Amino acid sequence: MNRQLIEVGVVLLFASVPLWLGNLYYLHILITTGIFIIAAISLNLLLGYTGQLSLGHVAFFGIGAYTSALVSLGFDLELTDSYTFVFEPKPVWFSFLCGILFAAVCGWLIGKISFKVRGAYFVIVTISFAEVVRLVALNWIDLTEGPMALNNIPPFTLGIPGLWELTFYKKEPNYWLVLALCVLSFVIVRRLVESRAGRAMIALRENEPLATSVGVDVTKYLVLATVVSAGMAGAAGGLYTHYVRIVDPDVFLFIYTVTMVIMVITGGKGTLLGPIIGGLIFGILPEALRGVAGPEVQWIIYGILMILIVYFLPQGIVPALTNWWRQREGHQDPPAPKETAREVVN
């Protein structure tokens, strides 16, 4: 009960930010940070709970972004000389769902292929996948406009067509939308990892041969995690595309995957709050550094910080804080047996 109250309070606090912040640039940073937090939450499902380091995650983000943009803008494809396939523009909410769905389908496909291998090979396969998608976006100019980018992507709208409609031109509604989807992804991941499937994922992260031996269908759960994760990353991409309203092949750059990975690792992989804390830090840090350093120096600091964090806080901030808190409480009174019993069950 208490925990739920705190959760609602935190969400309300974040929801109230546009009312008192009073600076649109800061709000913009919070929106992009929120979008990256959704992507980081989705990556955490793979990296933190199944233990697979996927470095192609930006592909799902970009696929969601491009699909949503193309469906909302409409496109035509010259299939043969005489026949051209014309796709009429569709409403944004529909295109957004298409983006999620297509990203999830790609997740299923790539999961089927790449979970044949593990470890370093898996990492390289996922990077390759992201690079291939980036090169397709760059070169398939008929469809994606290549480096000229897709422009004038319509923003989100809300309401009943013809009667009352709100178009998300302003920052505030976009912020609330991103926040709502952040909360939604958090809840989805929490429900998932607390379910039977989530326990199976954690089991195979800890010891794959053992998990297999007690009947956990490894590939099934890994693919499930990838599909959910890819869909969520696709949603983040869709949010991005309809907020920024322009999308070019640079959304597939490896550096964005790295940003998501840093967020998850810093916050604490395999914890629910980790990607949010890490996301807030690494979403706001570049802006904080912008005043004192040029972009190169900023990235140098980023790289060095990443090394330092992996060295000194390999588990991330959230587990470190939790341990510290437990120890402090432990000194006052020993943990109640009920608590430990629940942990064993979980």
Add this chain to the structure above:
Amino acid sequence: MDQLLQHFLNAMILGGTYALLGIGLTLIFGIMRVVNFTHGELYTFGAYMMFMFVMPLQTNFFLALLLAVMLGVALGALIEIMLLKPLRGADIDTTMLIMIGAWIAMQNMEQFVWSGIAKSINNPFPADPLVIGAVSVSWSRVFVFVVACALIAGTYALIQWTKLGKAMRATFQDTETAALMGVRINTVYIATFAIGSGLAAAAGALLGPIFVVYPTMGDMAALKSFAIVILGGLGSVGGATIGGFILAMMEELGAGYISSGYRDAMGFLLIIIILLFRPTGLFAQKERIG
């Protein structure tokens, strides 16, 4: 037919440098179990050193090449000692993240020092190409091919016939037993990383004068080296050599007959195809799962 012959020749010349990159990465990967994300930055470093020595410092071209490779070896040893030595025994994901951090830092240092503008390097070779029948090739490319082949042969000789090479092979087969037999694992690791880095720097120093030098040139080089290593099989030097030539051939033919825009995609398509049909690579020596 002439066009095919020309593609074939180009592929042989490009393949030599790809093989250098692949051998460097496969050595590090096979012996140390480290996914070396700084490999592409060593390649860039080699190219920039070549630029520094040849252009502002006016050093002799061949001496500059030697110096660039030696500096690459030194930088590799430095990275090993500073970043990887404290991480012995850490799991593969942790070292991978450290190497990614190092990669980002290094690439942006290059951008900071030399700016993002592409640099070109003069070379002392005659401008007229070497013409053999219907195909032609520039002298500078012939030089690249000859040096690359010499370096590949040298690496083979080092691994096969020297004491260090023997220690490296022993470490590859079984690290613990090798340590029990008195092999200094630390030295082997440092040497492996330094040699691998030197080969990457050599590839960069060789290709720098042919193409242009810019800070992000290493990204594609690193990703291609990964493709070559997957193709050839983990830790297989022979596999990496052949893999380098195969990748170059696929790129040349793909660019020539399909679309030059997808030239760089060939390597990645290759990875995906190999994983579908032969997940252990062409010349794998060890099981790759685990």
